[in-house]
Amino acid sequence: MEVNRIELCEERLEDRVRQALSYRTGIPVSRIMTQENKEKYYDRHNPLAPNDSLREIFGLMRSLNQMALSDPRIGSNGRGGASFATTLARITDDFAERIGSAPFHYVELGPEPVKTSFIIETLLKRGANIQSYVGVDINPASTATMNEALLRLLPAEAIQHRTVAFERFDVDAVRHDGLPALITMLGFQEGNEDPQMMGALLAKLAGADDWLLSEMQVRPAEGWQAVTAFYGNCLMKRFSRLAFSRVFADRPSESVLFIVPVAELDGEPISAAVMCEKTKDAAPGMPMLFVTNYCLKYTAVQLRRYRELYFDIGAQRLTGDGSVAFQLSRRSLR
Numbered sequence: 001m002e003v004n005r006i007e008l009c010e011e012r013l014e015d016r017v018r019q020a021l022s023y024r025t026g027i028p029v030s031r032i033m034t035q036e037n038k039e040k041y042y043d044r045h046n047p048l049a050p051n052d053s054l055r056e057i058f059g060l061m062r063s064l065n066q067m068a069l070s071d072p073r074i075g076s077n078g079r080g081g082a083s084f085a086t087t088l089a090r091i092t093d094d095f096a097e098r099i100g101s102a103p104f105h106y107v108e109l110g111p112e113p114v115k116t117s118f119i120i121e122t123l124l125k126r127g128a129n130i131q132s133y134v135g136v137d138i139n140p141a142s143t144a145t146m147n148e149a150l151l152r153l154l155p156a157e158a159i160q161h162r163t164v165a166f167e168r169f170d171v172d173a174v175r176h177d178g179l180p181a182l183i184t185m186l187g188f189q190e191g192n193e194d195p196q197m198m199g200a201l202l203a204k205l206a207g208a209d210d211w212l213l214s215e216m217q218v219r220p221a222e223g224w225q226a227v228t229a230f231y232g233n234c235l236m237k238r239f240s241r242l243a244f245s246r247v248f249a250d251r252p253s254e255s256v257l258f259i260v261p262v263a264e265l266d267g268e269p270i271s272a273a274v275m276c277e278k279t280k281d282a283a284p285g286m287p288m289l290f291v292t293n294y295c296l297k298y299t300a301v302q303l304r305r306y307r308e309l310y311f312d313i314g315a316q317r318l319t320g321d322g323s324v325a326f327q328l329s330r331r332s333l334r
Contacts, residue, residue, distance in 0.1 A: 081320015113149035226323035
């Protein structure tokens with residue numbers, strides 16, 4: 001079997017993003033700043049305590065998901081295509097059919113209450129036997145909100161939280177009686193990271209009988225409009241400004257979006273949507289870019305090939321406009 005290869009020219013994804021932005025804008029790499037993705041979601045000086053900034057970031061993500069699930073136009077192509085909510089329901093049904101009434105653990109990487117409640121409620125209606133829920137998040141602000149949402153659906157003793165980076169989490173540490181886990185990663189997280197690193201991390205987390213339910217915004221075949229509209233949303237602009245102000249306080253800035261090629265999969269380019277705050281230094285007055293979010297945007301075909309590096313795909317569902325892909329996969333034993 002031919003093995004897919006992802007090429008980053010032996011450089012970190014973060015460095016490739018800076019180089020691509022410099023090429024696109026003419027701004028020197030030295031004036032393009034990035035930070036580790038996790039820096040946006042926790043306070044390194046007090047990592048176990050939430051603060052107002054972290055609560056707002058969590059709230060912004062919650063509002064984005066609420067909007068996606070409540071508006072039937074989101075994800076639809078306007079010609080009868082499946083909405084975001086319909087597509088999520090279908091991939092959840094795919095898992096429910098496969099797991100049946102067998103008990104399992106629900107492990108969420110990057111908890112958020114809206115989609116999680118939707119999935120768990122759908123599974124319970126299908127007769128699923130959820131033995132426990134474990135939320136894994138570096139942002140401590142998620143715990144209270146997740147408890148409030150989940151206690152409507154699951155007994156308190158079945159709900160756990162781990163405030164830890166994904167790479168330091170071990171599914172086996174919360175596994176009981178050898179039961180399989182449904183590991184979910186919904187939203188930005190996977191696209192924010194180096195694909196080789198993230199692919200290997202998910203493969204290390206998942207055992208032979210575990211399932212992975214993932215979500216990724218992808219490059220639609222009909223163009224970038226759905227992607228640019230998402231990043232143009234006022235909630236995403238507020239997220240960007242908040243990430244910037246945590247570093248630069250009240251310095252004025254302007255939100256800008258770039259879509260640039262940053263990697264290759266079997267010789268075909270993979271683009272990233274890169275959200276930045278454009279600002280100037282007070283003294284020299286030169287433009288500077290502060291990257292607040294970058295996220296890989298595979299095509300639907302590339303996403304499947306990337307996943308197949310480590311997993312066997314059971315189902316892949318696309319929204320009607322082709323902008324979001326949900327995947328259900330299982331750790332490959334090849």
